[in-house]
Amino acid sequence: MSLLELDDVSVTYRIASGEVPAVRGVSLSLDAGAALGVAGESGSGKSTLAMALLRLLPKEARVGGRILLDGDDVLTMKWGRMRAVRWAEASIVFQGAQHGLNPVRKIGDQIAEPLLTHNLAKPDEARRRVTELLEQVGLPAWRARSYPHELSGGQRQRVMIAMALACSPRLIIADEPTTALDVMVQAQVLSLIKELVAEHGISLIMISHDLSVLADVCDQLAVMYAGRLVEHGPSREVFREARHPYSKALAAAFPTVGDPGSRMAPKGLGGDPPDPMQLPGGCSFHPRCPVAVDGCSTLDVQLWPAGPGRTAACVHARAEEEVS
């Protein structure tokens, strides 16, 4: 059985001026020890989806469908059970570590906090565990006594990772863990995540707008657009030869390091993501799609098989599949 299973998950924000669909019918699954990358522009619903996994969305959000963590539906859990699951079974590495840490509390206390909250350690054990965790992410033990602002961006992100590992969870959700870091530090943090996840056999969901980063770390890739899954499959294949034109554009937006071809022809995507309150009919992507055909503005495209272990929500992908 898979560790995490999303079944037709949808998230709708109810605001004064109406309902905003942020995530629309996403189904995914993740095996224990596997790594899944979720890609998309800002506003594609990827972060909302991640927050929904631990029911961290504001109360204006309505979540539908089923989110099974180890067979238990997160959405129908009692609050006590929900709190017990949080961090102990699934923890989160947040984007922009500068705001993810409480500015007026010492690093060590913040790392130890979940251990103490879940009664996994007594205070002195927790202190030892903090030292151990800091070592694992490459920070000296005395850093436990520092405040977040005394650390660099990369160090703070390491602290976030140490914190996520504290309760030895089975799943880590990393939401844009390397955004706002410079390239060198980004690479260090990425390889750190990769190694730790592999070493501890933790499952990983990594969220990013950078397809190349995801392809590097994850086994599977899921691409989201306007709240929907538009492509899913093994990461290398999705990255190298995407079937959905949106995935293609995302892959092209970030040049592969060392590949002169991608540097010569950076293909950015024109236009902006659609306003979730006024989604275009048919395939939501058709107004920006370079290869849209007549039917795209009316036909609601589903995820279709697009090669071994792959799906894509595009008429072209289906046509290719039927031809082959």
Added chain:
Amino acid sequence: MTALPDAAEPAVQAAGPAEETPSSRGMLRYALSKAGGALFSIAMVVIGTFFVFRLLPGDPVRNLAQGRNMTPEQLDLERHRLGLDQSLINQFFDFVGDTLRLDLGTSYEYKRPVLDLIGERLGPTLLLAGTGLVIAVSLGLWQGIHAGWRHGSRFDRFSTGTSLVLWSVPTFWLGLLLMMVFGVGIGPIPGLLPFRGSESIDAPDGFAYVLDVAAHMVLPCLTLVAVVYAQYLLVMRSSLLEEVSQDYITVARAKGLRDDDVRRRHAVPNALLPTVTLVFMRIGFVVGGAVTVETIFTWPGLGQLFYEAVSVPDFTLMQGTFLLITVSVIVMNTLADVVYHMIDPRVRSA
């Protein structure tokens, strides 16, 4: 092994545990510069007071004599007593010298040294304003925290609405209403609480005396609290709202903390520090409230003394009380600022 060398950031690491010394030295330097600033401000207040009281249009003696018949001889005598027949430079140095020696002159009305009068009135003011401040701060912060945490809730709308009304209410009017309803009594309801002075004429001894003073303090204190606490509530609420949307709050929730713990351990400590500082920075507002409240309820404190000085008017007494009030406000402000820098890690080493 997964441990990576901190290759990209060696400089930061090297500055490691030894950074406490420069930080505390920075703190000292900060405190000294603030103290210097405060001294400068106080000097400006002293100089400003001198010139305001002497250079503004009109002859101070005539201003002071308004409403009273004074013969030219009396005016001259008064002028001489105040040293106004000397040159401005001489007056200025006399004034500064006297002020530095804490000689605030002799009250025209009471014929006694201003400093003695102030000494007598300090106690009641500290009792009233101190009690009022403690209640207003705790109540305002508590309610502000809960209103901000559940913003948009009925409690929040109620709190914000009440504070806006209280903020708009003139302190003295609220005092008059309370005096009428609870002091004098209205219709069939008799007055429940004393509303004049700080103790009964035939005040009993011992514990009964304490109760007597406490009873006298209820109405003035209530008035002061009502007006002051509304501000604290609004400031605390908006400060908390700033924090609620921060990522670290979501992290704290994700860690599995109870809602109360997220509030207590994460949101409040961050929102509290700037709020408390702001609260003490605005201590001048409390002082204004205290003057009004003491006047209405004839509470024998500094505020009432100042009011008497203004309404007589008693030139030296007004000058002395004004100097004292202003200097204490400046000192409290500076203290609040320095203490904030000492306890907030975000600015401590910045």
Added chain:
Amino acid sequence: MTGVVMARRRLAVSRFWADFRKQRAGVAGLVVLLVAVVLALVAPLFIGEGVTSVVSGTGPKWAAPSLDYPFGTDESGRSILLMVWWGSRTSLLIGFLAALLSIVIGMVVGITAGHFRGWIGATLMRVTDWFLVLPSLVTAMVLAAILGGSTFTIIAAIGVTTWPTTARLIRAQTLAVESRPYIERSKALGAGHWHVTTRHVLPNVAPLLLASATLEVASAIVTESTLAFLGVSSNKTSWGTMLRGSYDWGAPTQGAWWYILIPGLAILAVVMAFMLAGRALEAVLNPRLRRAS
């Protein structure tokens, strides 16, 4: 060029009005304050200074509200209703003029401190901070006592003690505006200090000034009534002097609740109206605040 600018400003104004109309409390405040201002302006058409004269009090003394005297009478038989109406002229006038003075000082100091960032700006901010710390009511009392309690003095005393908040706000806004690229461009094209501050900075800080001024009127009315109550303004009938009279004549002990309640409610209504309108303005103009509330 100017046509484009005008059209853009007109569009901004209409969008602003659409936003403001959504702030229900703000609209209510605006209506109340307009009514108050109109009533104060038309008062001389119906009544005159005479309603405040002690000798012209025609009614019974200390009369409770009745049909003849809807809000009762005071210690000399004057109608509270008419006095509150007439007194609104002084209260509002002082409120408006004191706020205007305070805003003008604050604006000049704020823009200057924001525009000239060297020692001039530093010195001005130092002075501002110094004034900010002074307990404003106490200082205003001293000034009013020394200068004598004329209307002009009270306005000056309030204006001089309340400008620092505006100055700080405007300075911050000026800094923000001047860091925009088009100001750099304008400076590079040889625009002088006067041109930059009046043509670029002022139009950009004007909306905030309006919001600030509205709030300032509210607090100036409260301060005026407090000063009048504390006896430092000794002349014309205002809501504050009425309440002073009620206290002096022992209205609380006489049980003359109307003498206390009515002028105070007038202050409360007008001050709240200004404040709600001002907060609504701020909320519309300052997105940071809008998000938080």
